[in-house]
Amino acid sequence: xxxYEQAYAAACNDPESFWAEQAAQxxxxxxxxxxxxxxxxxxxxxxxxGQLNTCYLAVDAHVEQGRGAQTAIIYDSPVTGVQQKISYAxxxxxxxxxxxxxxxxxxxxxxxxIIYMPMIPQALTAMLxxxxxxxxxxxxxxxxxAAELAVRIDDAKPKLLVTASCGIEVGxxxxxxxxxDKALSLAKTPPQQVVLVARAQCEADLQVGRDHDWDSLMQxxxxxxxxxxxxxxxxxxxxxxGTTGKPKGVVRDNGGHAVALNFSMSAVFDxxxxxxxxxxxxxxxxxxxxxxxxxxxxxxxxxxxxxGKPVNTPDAGAFWRVIGEHRVKVFFTAPTxxxxxxxxxxxxxxxxAHDLSCLKAVYVAGERLDPSTYQWLHSxxxxxxxxxxxxxxxxxxxxxxxxxxxAYPTRSGSATLPVPGFQLEVLDDQGQPCATEQAGNIVxxxxxxxGTLLTLWQDDARYVDSYLSTFxxxxxxxxxxxxxxxxxxFVMGRIDDVINVAGHRLSxxxxxxxxxxxxxxxxxxxxxxxDALKGEMPVxxxxxxxxxAIDPQTLQAELVQSVREAVGAVASLxxxxxxxxxxxxxxxxxxxxxxxxxxxxxxxxxPATIEDATVLDxxxxxxxxxxxYSQPPRERG
Ligand code: COA
Ligand code: AMP
Numbered sequence: 001x002x003x004y005e006q007a008y009a010a011a012c013n014d015p016e017s018f019w020a021e022q023a024a025q026x027x028x029x030x031x032x033x034x035x036x037x038x039x040x041x042x043x044x045x046x047x048x049x050g051q052l053n054t055c056y057l058a059v060d061a062h063v064e065q066g067r068g069a070q071t072a073i074i075y076d077s078p079v080t081g082v083q084q085k086i087s088y089a090x091x092x093x094x095x096x097x098x099x100x101x102x103x104x105x106x107x108x109x110x111x112x113x114i115i116y117m118p119m120i121p122q123a124l125t126a127m128l129x130x131x132x133x134x135x136x137x138x139x140x141x142x143x144x145x146a147a148e149l150a151v152r153i154d155d156a157k158p159k160l161l162v163t164a165s166c167g168i169e170v171g172x173x174x175x176x177x178x179x180x181d182k183a184l185s186l187a188k189t190p191p192q193q194v195v196l197v198a199r200a201q202c203e204a205d206l207q208v209g210r211d212h213d214w215d216s217l218m219q220x221x222x223x224x225x226x227x228x229x230x231x232x233x234x235x236x237x238x239x240x241x242g243t244t245g246k247p248k249g250v251v252r253d254n255g256g257h258a259v260a261l262n263f264s265m266s267a268v269f270d271x272x273x274x275x276x277x278x279x280x281x282x283x284x285x286x287x288x289x290x291x292x293x294x295x296x297x298x299x300x301x302x303x304x305x306x307x308g309k310p311v312n313t314p315d316a317g318a319f320w321r322v323i324g325e326h327r328v329k330v331f332f333t334a335p336t337x338x339x340x341x342x343x344x345x346x347x348x349x350x351x352x353a354h355d356l357s358c359l360k361a362v363y364v365a366g367e368r369l370d371p372s373t374y375q376w377l378h379s380x381x382x383x384x385x386x387x388x389x390x391x392x393x394x395x396x397x398x399x400x401x402x403x404x405x406x407a408y409p410t411r412s413g414s415a416t417l418p419v420p421g422f423q424l425e426v427l428d429d430q431g432q433p434c435a436t437e438q439a440g441n442i443v444x445x446x447x448x449x450x451g452t453l454l455t456l457w458q459d460d461a462r463y464v465d466s467y468l469s470t471f472x473x474x475x476x477x478x479x480x481x482x483x484x485x486x487x488x489x490f491v492m493g494r495i496d497d498v499i500n501v502a503g504h505r506l507s508x509x510x511x512x513x514x515x516x517x518x519x520x521x522x523x524x525x526x527x528x529x530x531d532a533l534k535g536e537m538p539v540x541x542x543x544x545x546x547x548x549a550i551d552p553q554t555l556q557a558e559l560v561q562s563v564r565e566a567v568g569a570v571a572s573l574x575x576x577x578x579x580x581x582x583x584x585x586x587x588x589x590x591x592x593x594x595x596x597x598x599x600x601x602x603x604x605x606x607p608a609t610i611e612d613a614t615v616l617d618x619x620x621x622x623x624x625x626x627x628x629y630s631q632p633p634r635e636r637g
Contacts, residue, residue, distance in 0.1 A: 002405075002406040003405040003406050004402045004405040004406035004408075004417070004420070005406070007267065007402075007405055007420040008417075008418070008420045010420070011420040011421045011449065012420075012423055015036060015421070015447060015449070016035040016036050018420070018421075019035060019036070019046065019047075019259060019421070019449065019450055020032075020035050022259050022260075022262070022263045022450075023035075023047060023050070023255070023259045023450075025259075025262060026052065026057055026258055026259060026262060026298075027052070027056070027057060027061055028050050028051060028052045029051040029052055029053070029228040030049065030050055030051035030052075030228070031050060032047035032048070032049055032050025032231060032255065033049060034047070034048045034049045035047060036447060038446070038447060041464055041468060042446050042464070042468040042472075042473070042475075043454075043455070043460075044446070044447050044448065045232045045253075045454075046231065046232070046253070046255060046256035046259070046450040047231035047232070047255040047256060047259070047450070048230070048231065048232050049230075049231075050230070050231040050255050051228040051229065051230055051231065052228070052229070052231060052254060052255055052258065053131070053132065053134075053226035053227060053228060053229060053254075054131040054229075054235055054254050054257065054258050054294065054298075055095060055099075055128045055129070055131035055132035055226050056132070056226035057258055057298055058128060058131070058293075058294060058297035058298050059072070059088060059091050059092045059095055059128060059297065060092055060226060062088045062297075062300050063088050063089050063092050065300075067088050067273070067274075067300055068087060068088050068089035068092075069087055069088075069089065070087060070088055070274060070300075070302065071085045071086065071087055071088075071302045072086055072087060072088040072090075072091045072297060072302060072303065073085070073086040073091060073121055073124060073302070073303055073304075073305055074086075074276070074302060074303070074304045074305065074326050075120070075121050075305045075307070076304060076305070076306050076307070076308070076322055076325075076326065077119075077120075077306075077307035077308065078307070078308040078313040078314065078318060079168040079169075079170075079307055079308055079313055080168060080199075080200075080201065080307065084121065086121060091125070091128075093223070094121075094125045094218075095125055095128045095129050095132060096129075096132070096223035096224055096225070097218050097221045097222070097223055097224075098125045098126060098128075098129035098218065098221070099129040099132040099133050099223075099224040099226075100221035100222040100223055100224040101129075101195070101217045101218055101221035102129055102130070102133060102135060102160070103133060103222075103224055104217070104221060104222070105159075105160060105193055105195070105212070105217075106159065106193075107133070107135055107159050107160050108133065108134075108135065109133060109134035109135065109227065109229065109233075110134065110135070110136065110233075111135050111136070111158070111159045111160075112135070112136045112137070112138055112156045112157060112158040112159065112237065113126070113130050113135055113136070113137050113138070113158050113159065113160045113161070113162060114137075114138050114139075114140055114149075114152065114153060114156060114158040114160075114161045114162070114191065115127060115130075115137055115138070115139040115140070115161075115162045115163075115283075116139075116140045116142065116149060116161060116162070116163045116176065116179075116180060117139075117142065117162065117163055117164050117167075117176075117197070117283070118142050118164055118166070118167035118168065118176075118307065119282060119283060119305055119306065119307040120164060120197065120199070120305075120307065121305060122162075122164070122197045122214060123139070123162075123164075123283050124283070124292075124293055124305065126162045127139065127236075127283070127289075127293055128293070128297075130236075131235055131254075132224065132225075132226045132227070133224070133227060134227050134229040134233060136156075136234045136235065136236060136237060137235075137236045137237075138152060138156045138158065138236060138237040138238065138239065138249070139236070139238065139283055139284055139288075139289065140152050140239070140284060141282060141284025141285060141568075141570070142167045142174075142176070142282070142284060143282075143284070143568045143569060143570035144284075144567070144568040144570065145179070145564070145565055145566055145567055145568040146179045146180075146182035146183040146186060147183070147186060147565070147566050147567070148247075148566075148567055148568060149179065149180070149183035150182075150183040150184075150186035150187040151246070151247065152239050152247065152249075153183060153184070153187040153189065153190060153191065154187050154188050154189055155239070155247075155249055155457060155458065156237055156249065156457065157189045158191045159191055159192065159193070160191050160192075160193045160194070160195065161180065161184075161191045161193075161194045161195075162194075162195045162196075162197075162214075163176050163177070163180050163194060163195070163196050163197070164176055164196060164197040164198075164199055165177055165196060165197065165198050165199045165201075165202045165203060165204035166199055166201055166202035166204075168201060168307070170309055170312040170313060171312075173201045173202050175202050175204065176204075177196065177204035177205065180194065181207075192210065193210060193211075193212065194207075194210055194211045194212065195211075195212045195213075195214050195217060196211060196212070196213060196214060197214040197215075198213060198214070198215065229254050230254070230255075231253060231254055231255020231256065232253050232254075232255065232256075232454070233253065233254055234251050234252065234253060234254075234454065235252050235253060235254045235257055236251075236252050236289065237249045237250065237251055237252075237457045238250050238252070238286055238289060238392055240286070240391075240392040240393070240505055241498055241505040241506050241507035241510065242462075242466065242498070242507055242509075243496050243497040243498060243507055243508070243509050244507060244509040244510070245507065245509045245510040245512075245513040247507075247510075248456050248459075248462070248466070249456050249457030249458070249459070250286075250392050250393055250453045250456065250457075251453060251454045251455050251456065251457050252289075252395055252451070252453065252454065253454050255450070256449075256450030256451045256452070257294070257395060257450070257451045258294075258298055259450045259451065260395065260396050260421075260449060260450045260451025260452075261290055261294050261295035261298055261299075261395075261396055261451060262295070262298050262299060263421075264290075264295060264396045264397060264419070264451075265277075265295050265296070265298070265299040265301070265404075266299075266404045267402050267404045267405050267419065267420065268388065268396075268397050268400045268402055268403065268404060268419060269295075269330050269332075269361070269363065269403070269404065270330075270360065270361065270403045270404035271296070271299055271301055271329065271330050271404075272299075272301075273299060273300030273301060274300065274301065274302070275301050275302070275329040275330065275360075276301065276302045276304060276326055276327055276328045276329055276330075276358075277291070277295075277296040277299075277301040277302065277303055277304070277328075277329065277330045277332075278303070278304035278306065278322065278323070278326070278328045278330070278331050278332065279291035279292045279296075279303075279304075279332040279333070280306055280310070280319065280331070280332065280333040280337060281332070281333065281334070281366075281503075285366075285392075285503075285504070286390075286391070286392040286395060287332070287334075287365065287366065289395075290395055290396055291332055292304075292305060295396075304322065304326055304328060306322060309340075310333070310337040310338070310340050310341050311340045311341060311343075311344050315344070315345075315350055316340070316341045316344035316345040316350050317345065317350025317351060317353070317354070319331075319333070319337070319341065320350065320351040320353075320354040320356060321353075321354055323354065323356055323358065323359060324354030324355045324356060324358070325354075327358040328358060328359065329358060329359065329360045330359075330360055330361055330363065331359060331361075331362045331363070332362075332363040332364070332365070333362075333363075333364060334364060334365065334366035334367060334502065334503035335364050335366070335367055335368070335369045335370060335373050335387075335503070335535070336366070336367065336502040336503055336533060336534050336535055338364070338373050338376070338377060339373055339532070339533050340533060342373065342376055343533065348380055351380070356381070356382060357382060359381065359382060359383045360383055361383050361384045361385075361386055361403055362377065362381055362383060362384070362385050362386065363386045363387075363388055363400075364385070364386070364387055364388070365387070365388050365389065365390060365397070365503075366500075366502075366503025366504075367500050367502075367503050367535045367536075368387070368389075368413070368415075368491055368492070368493065368535075369385070369387035369413075369415075370413075371412040371413050374387070374410075374412050374413075375412065378410075384401065384403065384407065384410065385410070386400060386401045386403065386410070386416070387400075387401075387410075387414070387415045387416070388400035388401070388415050388416075389415040389479070389489070389491045391477065391478075391479075392505070393452065393453045393467070393477075394422075394448070394451070394452045394453070395451045395452060395453070396419075396451050397419050398418065398419060398422045398424065398444065398477070399415040399416060399417065399418050399419065399422070399424065399489045399491065400415060400416055400417070400419050401415075401416040401417070402416075402417065402419060402420070405420075411484070411488050413490055414484070414488040414489060414490045415489055415490075415491055416488060416489070417487060417488065417489065418487075418489065420449075421448075421449030421450075422444050422448070422449060423444060423445035424442065424443075424444055424445075424483075424489060425442075425443050425444075425445060425474070426438070426439070426440040426441065426442055426443070426481065426482055426483055427440050427441050427443050427471055427474070428440045428441070429441070431471050434482065436482075436483060436484060436485050437482050437483075437484060437485075438482055439480055439481060439482045439492060440480065440481075440482065441470075441471070441476065441477075441480060441495060442477045442479045442480065442481050442489070442491065443471055443474035443475060443476055443477060444474060444475040444477065445473065445474055445475075446468075446473055446474065446475060448475055452475075453467075478494055478495060478496050478498060479491050479492075479493065479494055479495065480492050480493060480494070480495040497509060497592055499511075499526070499527075499528030499536050499538050500528065500535055500536050501528070501531075501534050501535065501536055501537060501538060501570075501571070501572050502533075502534040502535065502572070503535070504570060506528075506538060506567075506571055508525070508526040508527065508528070508538070508592060510567060511526040511538055511540070511563060511567065511571060511573060512524050512525065512526050513566075514559075514562050514563050514566040514567060515540050515542060515559050515562075515563070515576070517562070518542075518555070518558060518559060518562065519545075519548075520544050520545055520548035520550045520555060521542045521543070521544065521545065521548075521555075521559075522542075522543045522544060522545040522546075522548075523542070523543050523582060524540060524541060524542040524543070524582075525540070525541045525582050525590045525592055525595065526538050526539070526540050526541075526573070526592075527539055527541065527592045527595045527596050527599075528596065529596065529599045530599070530600065534572065537572055537573075537574065537575075538571060538572065538573045539573075539575045539576070539577070539599075540559060540573060540575065540576035540577070541576070541577050541579050541582060541595065542555070542559070542576060542577070542578055542579070543578070543579055543580065543581060543582055544578060552576075552577075552578045555576065555578065556575070556576040559573070559576045560573055560574060560576070577622055579618055579619070579622070580618055581612075581615045581618070582615070583595065583610060583611075583615045583616055583619065584610070584611050584615075585607070585609040585610060585611060586609055586610075586611045587609070588611075589609075591607055591610065594607055594610070594616070595619060598616060598619050598620060598623060599623050599628050600628070601629070602620045602623070602624070602629060604616075
């Protein structure tokens with residue numbers, strides 16, 4: 001057996017010994033002896049009687065072990081022209097003070113803090129300072145609207161919110177404070193205090209008694225040492241889209257998370273202490289939590305914090321510039337970013353000026369790496385290109401090419417093999433194992449490895465219902481796919497109503513709620529249709545109320561605007577079509593999958609449960625008019 005096969009077998013056959021061995025690589029205040037506790041419903045607790053501190057492991061431990069002078073964070077911000085290097089010793093000083101600031105503001109263990117910030121070093125400091133105190137952070141992506149922020153505030157009930165005066169998008173300053181003020185006024189349980197990082201690009205008004213200036217408080221704050229927390233205490237809540245309008249608050253623990261991320265850095269990413277690791281994502285997503293903040297720092301790498309885009313900041317050579325300039329060893333982004341670069345610079349003229357020989361491997365996730373983009377990357381990159389599949393819920397890769405254990409030959413369209421700890425199976429809808437190459441539900445046999453979600457915040461029933469009840473004994477991933485004769489896993493996309501736009505998860509239900517509030521709309525459906533750049537784009541289909549007099553253009557403009565306001569620009573809803581009727585089952589369920597299929601080809605299997613198949617003719621005509629059938633179908637590999 002090769003090292004991958006050995007590790008995979010060990011993690012399957014004796015998970016407790018395998019993960020106890022991984023846990024022994026970290027420093028614990030109290031070494032765990034109870035490795036895995038499980039209950040009949042499928043809940044699990046890793047390292048229940050262990051005590052540790054994630055911030056200590058990510059920061060202080062490196063200083064104590066002589067890495068104080070090493071750069072912990074490289075901040076590269078083409079949108080402001082700022083570059084900054086922060087050593088582990090400096091980070092420790094900042095984080096200890098920030099923890100002191102939080103404590104002085106009355107925030108303590110188990111309290112929640114919402115972090116609504118752009119990609120600046122203070123965002124990482126705030127996250128780590130929460131971890132230092134055992135405070136549970138919940139980072140909300142800066143592209144979400146005030147209304148979405150308010151929903152998360154009401155769910156997490158934070159004591160404090162940390163923000164900045166603005167974010168910066170291509171050529172635009174986006175003031176955050178008006179959004180925060182609006183969110184606080186919409187929320188039923190707003191935090192009593194706000195701390196704001198004032199950026200040079202934008203001033204913000206501070207409300208006396210509630211709002212504080214970050215710099216002033218930090219100057220006066222005492223340094224605070226890490227506190228010991230239980231391995232099972234929550235480190236963070238991260239909201240992600242489910243199929244309904246209410247986001248799911250994924251709860252991550254401290255102990256399992258640290259152990260799993262540390263393991264992933266060696267087994268999957270083959271990243272060594274001291275190497276520069278760059279995940280070009282955003283701290284608001286799980287990729288940012290795991291691979292901008294926690295994993296690289298736990299491993300003693302230098303993490304790169306990039307405040308910019310793949311294109312337009314200033315051009316499609318930006319990624320190559322950053323890789324070459326900072327000697328990035330491991331690079332991680334979403335396929336959509338490479339498609340954006342390829343669209344602008346197909347012949348890679350802008351890459352030629354940069355020395356990419358530092359790269360050991362490039363990883364992509366967030367959506368499937370389509371074969372065409374894979375071939376393009378493979379043709380010029382001096383290193384392996386690794387597609388790997390995972391989710392907010394798992395927190396780290398489920399399927400990957402385990403370069404740190406055994407490098408496997410890549411198969412275009414496949415994310416390669418299950419990572420040790422994830423016992424992956426493909427089941428049909430009746431729960432029977434699928435044959436080789438037969439597509440079905442991708443599930444993971446329990447127990448899940450450490451680092452995966454504990455539950456959903458304040459909604460354990462939804463956790464059990466969403467993930468554990470469809471196939472007892474298995475975690476339901478929500479993705480469909482198959483395995484080939486050698487066990488390579490091909491993930492083909494969501495089997496539920498989650499839409500994946502540029503690697504971001506959106507719920508069709510949340511967007512439908514917004515369209516449904518328009519006075520002219522009787523009913524609606526939002527479906528993710530294939531898009532050459534973003535993978536999928538949400539498209540709305542609405543039926544008007546009897547007698548509604550509004551022209552389709554005006555209606556579309558109003559609905560697009562209301563989605564921007566209610567969800568955020570990141571939803572990218574640009575098209576809305578008016579239909580006479582929506583295709584539905586006899587019990588009234590909208591057939592979104594059929595709409596999606598019809599956009600690809602006019603001949604689709606007619607669902608047996610459809611109420612009236614003639615409804616599909618109107619959709620066929622629409623997609624014909626839109627030119628959907630004259631484009632080559634996207635490669636499915
Ligand atoms: N704060 C505020 N607004 C934001 C934002 C943020 N952090 N991020 C995005 N937005 C806004 C954009 O300004 C844009 O607004 P607009 O409609 O007014 O122009 C809208 O949300 C859509 O943004 P985006 O999805 O970035 O699309 P784009 O067309 O501007 O750029 C890509 C396309 C492919 C370059 C971009 O989607 C990208 O960089 N993707 C990488 C994805 C990624 O990192 N995913 C994380 C998972 S690994
Ligand atoms: P998120 O929770 O936002 O990270 O989104 C997770 C979802 O993105 C998964 O359930 C998949 O649908 C999709 N996804 C992520 N990575 C991949 C990948 N490598 N291949 C296919 N789909 C992916």
